Amino acid sequence: MRERVGQLVRQSLERAVEAGELPPLPDDYAVPIEKPRNPEHGDSASNVAMTLARVARKSPRDIADIIVRHLPEDCDWITGAEVAGPGFLNFRFADDTLFNCLHAVRDGGASYGHAEKNDGPRVLVEFVSANPTGPLHVGHGRGAVMGDAVASLLDAAGYQVEREYYINDVGNQMQMLGRSLHARVQTLIGNPTPLPEDGYQGDYLQKTAEDFVAQHGELKVTFEDEGQLFIDFAKDSILEDIKADLANLRITYDTWFPERTLHASQKVEGAVKHLQDADIIYEREGALVFRTTDFGDDDDRVVVRTDGRPTYFAADIAYHKDKMDRGFDTAIDVWGADHHGYIPRVRASLQALGYDADKLEVLLVQFVSLVRDGEQVKMSTRSGKFEELKSVVGECGADAVRFLFLMRRADSQQEFDVEVAKSQTMENPVYYVQYGHARVCSILRKAQAEGIEVPEKARDEAMQALTLPEERQLILALTEYPYIVRRAAEAREPHQIAFYLMDTIKAFHSYYTRYKGSERVISDDPLKTEGRLALVDGIRTVIANGLGLLKVHAPERMAQSETTSE
RNA sequence: GCGCACGUAGCUCAGCUGGAUAGAGUGUCGGCCUCCGGAGCCGAAGGCCACAGGUUCGAAUCCUGUCGUGCGCACCA
Numbered sequence: 001m002r003e004r005v006g007q008l009v010r011q012s013l014e015r016a017v018e019a020g021e022l023p024p025l026p027d028d029y030a031v032p033i034e035k036p037r038n039p040e041h042g043d044s045a046s047n048v049a050m051t052l053a054r055v056a057r058k059s060p061r062d063i064a065d066i067i068v069r070h071l072p073e074d075c076d077w078i079t080g081a082e083v084a085g086p087g088f089l090n091f092r093f094a095d096d097t098l099f100n101c102l103h104a105v106r107d108g109g110a111s112y113g114h115a116e117k118n119d120g121p122r123v124l125v126e127f128v129s130a131n132p133t134g135p136l137h138v139g140h141g142r143g144a145v146m147g148d149a150v151a152s153l154l155d156a157a158g159y160q161v162e163r164e165y166y167i168n169d170v171g172n173q174m175q176m177l178g179r180s181l182h183a184r185v186q187t188l189i190g191n192p193t194p195l196p197e198d199g200y201q202g203d204y205l206q207k208t209a210e211d212f213v214a215q216h217g218e219l220k221v222t223f224e225d226e227g228q229l230f231i232d233f234a235k236d237s238i239l240e241d242i243k244a245d246l247a248n249l250r251i252t253y254d255t256w257f258p259e260r261t262l263h264a265s266q267k268v269e270g271a272v273k274h275l276q277d278a279d280i281i282y283e284r285e286g287a288l289v290f291r292t293t294d295f296g297d298d299d300d301r302v303v304v305r306t307d308g309r310p311t312y313f314a315a316d317i318a319y320h321k322d323k324m325d326r327g328f329d330t331a332i333d334v335w336g337a338d339h340h341g342y343i344p345r346v347r348a349s350l351q352a353l354g355y356d357a358d359k360l361e362v363l364l365v366q367f368v369s370l371v372r373d374g375e376q377v378k379m380s381t382r383s384g385k386f387e388e389l390k391s392v393v394g395e396c397g398a399d400a401v402r403f404l405f406l407m408r409r410a411d412s413q414q415e416f417d418v419e420v421a422k423s424q425t426m427e428n429p430v431y432y433v434q435y436g437h438a439r440v441c442s443i444l445r446k447a448q449a450e451g452i453e454v455p456e457k458a459r460d461e462a463m464q465a466l467t468l469p470e471e472r473q474l475i476l477a478l479t480e481y482p483y484i485v486r487r488a489a490e491a492r493e494p495h496q497i498a499f500y501l502m503d504t505i506k507a508f509h510s511y512y513t514r515y516k517g518s519e520r521v522i523s524d525d526p527l528k529t530e531g532r533l534a535l536v537d538g539i540r541t542v543i544a545n546g547l548g549l550l551k552v553h554a555p556e557r558m559a560q561s562e563t564t565s566e
Numbered sequence: 567g568c569g570c571a572c573g574u575a576g577c578u579c580a581g582c583u584g585g586a587u588a589g590a591g592u593g594u595c596g597g598c599c600u601c602c603g604g605a606g607c608c609g610a611a612g613g614c615c616a617c618a619g620g621u622u623c624g625a626a627u628c629c630u631g632u633c634g635u636g637c638g639c640a641c642c643a
Contacts (some may be wrong), residue, residue, distance in 0.1 A: 034582060037589085053623070060623080085586045086624080131643060168643060252601055270609040287641055298569065298639070305641040312643045340570050341638045364571075367636075404570095408579070411571065413636065415578065420592090425605060427592060435605050487582070499580060502590080513598085513607035522602055536602090558605070 001101065001479045005044045005091055007032040008075055013048070015070040022056050022066060023147070035480060041471065042090030043098075043476055049087040060087025098472065099463040101479040103540040106456065112543055113482040115158030122160040124323055125151040127334035129166040132238045133177050134202050136245045136389040138416065139336060143365045144389075145405040147334035148251045149494035150363065156549055157489035164255040166319060169235055170263060171312060176200065177238075178231030182223045184209035185230070189218040208237050230333075245390050249398050250551045262318045268310050271318040271353070272303055280352050285441055290317075295348035311502065317349040324355045332492070337364045337411075363492055365410045371417040396421035399552045403430035406494045406550055427440040429502060433547065434555055436505035438542045439512070443521050447533055452522065454533040462530035468519065470511040470534060477504045481542050485549070494550065501546045508539050 011033045016022040036045045051063035056063055064083040071081055080092040104229070105112050127147025130140050148163065155161045168174075180200040188195035188209050195201070208256050212233050213219075223230065239256075246252070262268050272288065275281045280291045281303065288304035290313075303314040323331045335342070340362075347357040370377040377387055393401050400421040407429060408414045420428055447454065466472070488496035512521075521532040547554040 032585095034585095036586080037582095038586075041586070045586090050585065050623080088586065116590090133643095171643060173643060233636085285641090302641045309641085311641065316643095336637095337571070338637055343570085366571075412579080413572075417578080420578090428605090429591070431605065432591090435603080439603055439606080443602045450602095485584090491583085495580080496582085499590085506590085509606055510608085512602085513604085516599090516602080518606095520602065558603080 001044065002033045002483050005046070005078075006033045008046055008071065008091075009033070009046055009067060009089065010080070010213060011072055012067045012070040015072075016066050019070070021070075022052070022058075022063065025052075035200055035476070036090070039473060041084065041088065042082075043093045044091045046091075047087070049083075049089060053087070062560050063087065063460075064089050093476075095464065098475050098479075099460070099466075102463070102475050102534060102538050103457055105478050105481075105541055106534065110545065110548075112541055114156040117159050118155065118158055119156075121329035122162075122327065123151075123154050123328070123330045123332060124162050124164055124328045125154070125332045125334065126164045126166055126323075127151075128242075129168070130242065131168045131173060132235045132242065133173055133200060134238065135204055136242055137386040138370055138389055138392055140370050141249065141392065141401065141412065142368045142405045142416075143334050143336060144246055144249060144251055144364050146363070146410055146494065147332075147401050148249070149406055149497075150332065150334070150404075150492050152549055152551065153485065153489040153492070153497070154492055156485050159489070162254040163252070165253045167239065167256060167258045167260075168312070170259045170315065174231050174235065175227070177234045178222055178227050179524060180205055181208060181212065181234040182227070182230040185212050186220065188213060189220065191220050204226045204238070204241070205234070208234055211237060245393070248390065248393050249402060257319070259315050259319070262322065263310075264317050267318040267322060268315050271321050271349075272310065272314055274321075274353055275303070275317070275349075277471070278352055285407040290345075290352070292345045292348040292352075295344070295351050297344040297348050301345050305520055310356040313345065316346060317353075320350055320360065321353055323354070324350065324353075324359065328359070330359055330361060332361045332363055334363045334365060337366045341363055361492070363410055366413040368405075368414045368416050371415050371419075373419065376415075392416075392418065392421075399434070400428060400430050402550060403433075403498060403552050405438060406562070407498045409493060409495050422536055427496075430552060431558075433501050433505050433543065434553070435558055436508055437540065437543045437547065437554045438556060438558045439544065440508065440536055443536050444540065445531065445556075447522055447529075450522065452529060452533070454530065454537060458530050458534035459527075462527045462534065465525070465528040465531040468511075468515070470507070470514065471532070474504075474507055474511060474535060474539065478538050478542050481546070497546055497549055501543060504539070504546075505543060 013022065013025060013031070017024055031046060031048055032051065033044055033046050036042060049060040049067065052063055058066075061083060064087045068081050068083060069139050077094050077097040078091050080090075082090050084090050104250045125147055128136070128140055128144045128561075130136055135142070137327045151161045151163050176196065177200055179196045183193040183195045183199065184205050205221055212230075216229075216233075219226070272281070275290055276288075276527060280294060281288050282291060283289070284302075286306040287302050289300045290303045291300050301313055302311055303317070304310050320331070343362050346362075347360060350357040368393065372394070395418060404416060404421050405414070422428075424431055446456070466475070484496055484500045488494060519528070521536055522529050544554040
């Protein structure tokens with residue numbers, strides 16, 4: 001609908017320009033259209049006149065008048081266009097226009113608001129990519145849900161999306177992990193071996209050690225001889241654990257990308273060579289240093305150590321080069337906010353290699369602080385003390401964890417209150433939306449039980465029975481959904497979907513309660529009943545689609561809660 | 567010290583990319599079930615949008631500075 005109004009205004013503007021009443025517009029001028037908060041301001045509004053005031057050297061109200069005068073005569077799908085306030089253009093849709101919108105919702109069904117074809121730009125979303133040295137914690141969970149939801153959002157908006165996890169399976173930490181497991185195993189089989197200094201302390205390795213013995217028997221060997229065996233075992237078992245945790249959050253990947261393959265295929269060397277050829281690498285005390293300061297970084301960065309081993313950064317250069325070479329139009333990296341200082345050097349490497357650095361987007365996800373019983377749970381990775389993701393998901397459920405993570409913008413820090421997430425009451429937003437969906441379904445069930453058919457396309461007379469202002473507003477809200485999806489996708493902001501769902505279901509709850517004594521959905525009036533059931537079915541469609549997009553269940557009925565008994 | 571974020575109701579947070587009277591949830595107070603789900607709804611109270619300047623018809627939103635919070639500043643990943 002927004003496009004339609006936008007086009008209308010554009011037509012009018014062009015006619016006004018032709019008539020010499022307004023100066024020419026820039027080609028790429030996008031007509032701003034918004035849905036007014038206040039229903040008195042119409043169904044759709046535009047502030048074009050205000051934005052053009054300067055270039056046109058006319059008052060906003062005068063411009064608005066000109067636009068209204070030049071509106072095409074044949075636009076009877078709109079009943080009124082008026083100038084209001086400081087120069088707003090307010091439009092009101094004809095009833096038939098609105099009814100057609102509702103038909104469109106129901107026709108679209110499970111795909112309403114979502115792209116039917118994914119022929120848009122190719123996007124790679126890389127997220128989580130936690131080092132396989134231990135289980136995921138709550139902070140990873142937020143990044144996981146955020147990245148996954150952004151990917152879903154892009155998918156719904158018609159992009160060609162792939163999800164990827166980058167496995168840091170190379171380097172010191174892998175050695176350390178292997179050594180830690182080795183020590184545990186040796187100690188377990190009666191060959192006491194101290195954990196290396198700075199080794200991994202977590203309890204999970206104890207379990208891994210037991211698994212190791214179960215599989216390989218009592219293998220008394222030195223790490224120097226059989227180190228790789230321990231490294232691989234530890235890494236694989238932790239990765240399995242990570243995969244399981246993610247699967248519990250309904251997250252799966254198209255690609256698991258091991259860093260190791262970049263080294264094996266010489267791509268790391270190759271990337272360094274490219275930079276050398278471009279003459280932006282110099283030697284310093286035996287190490288190779290990439291002059292990232294040429295591209296705005298604070299400091300130059302080492303890519304090859306004195307001992308000849310490439311740094312993590314070198315591999316990451318190769319990795320991002322590889323992403324570009326795979327032909328993605330956009331690569332989105334979802335990172336913890338603590339990695340923000342890393343952005344300039346990665347962008348620098350893309351630029352230095354001749355790629356368009358704007359193809360890389362970094363989505364920073366701020367930290368989560370976990371609250372239990374009104375108190376923050378202290379977390380620190382160093383001490384091995386952190387709240388594991390699996391315990392929180394187990395406690396609160398994937399629905400609540402996903403929805404609550406998705407209710408916050410990525411760039412603001414989040415308090416995650418376990419008590420709220422666990423509660424099956426109104427203070428938990430996810431239940432509010434799910435309850436609304438269940439309530440809607442319950443009405444449809446009731447109608448069915450009474451033998452009332454809701455035609456796939458309600459009759460015109462039935463639609464015309466939808467005369468209450470709340471009904472009009474509800475239909476308008478439903479027509480916004482496709483736009484919300486698109487906007488959220490472009491902004492990479494899943495929280496917009498969550499808020500939209502809250503707002504829309506609230507409007508329904510309000511409507512429902514207000515009229516349940518007078519104008520019920522199912523009544524003796526067959527036309528009103530048919531129209532309202534169509535509306536309710538439209539609401540069900542949109543709420544289900546929105547929840548589905550966030551991978552949150554849309555239950556047709558809620559489990560009986562213990563709080564209802566007295 | 568330098569850099570990147572963020573300061574909005576008691577608390578947790580939105581605010582449609584510069585527009586109409588700054589919103590919601592929660593908490594507090596007061597109302598609403600002869601049942602299509604009260605896990606809901608309605609109302610009241612609650613704000614110097616951290617502070618000070620600037621940009622303009624117009625600023626919570628953009629710019630500068632100050633203060634505060636978080637996070638970074640490795641030949642670790």
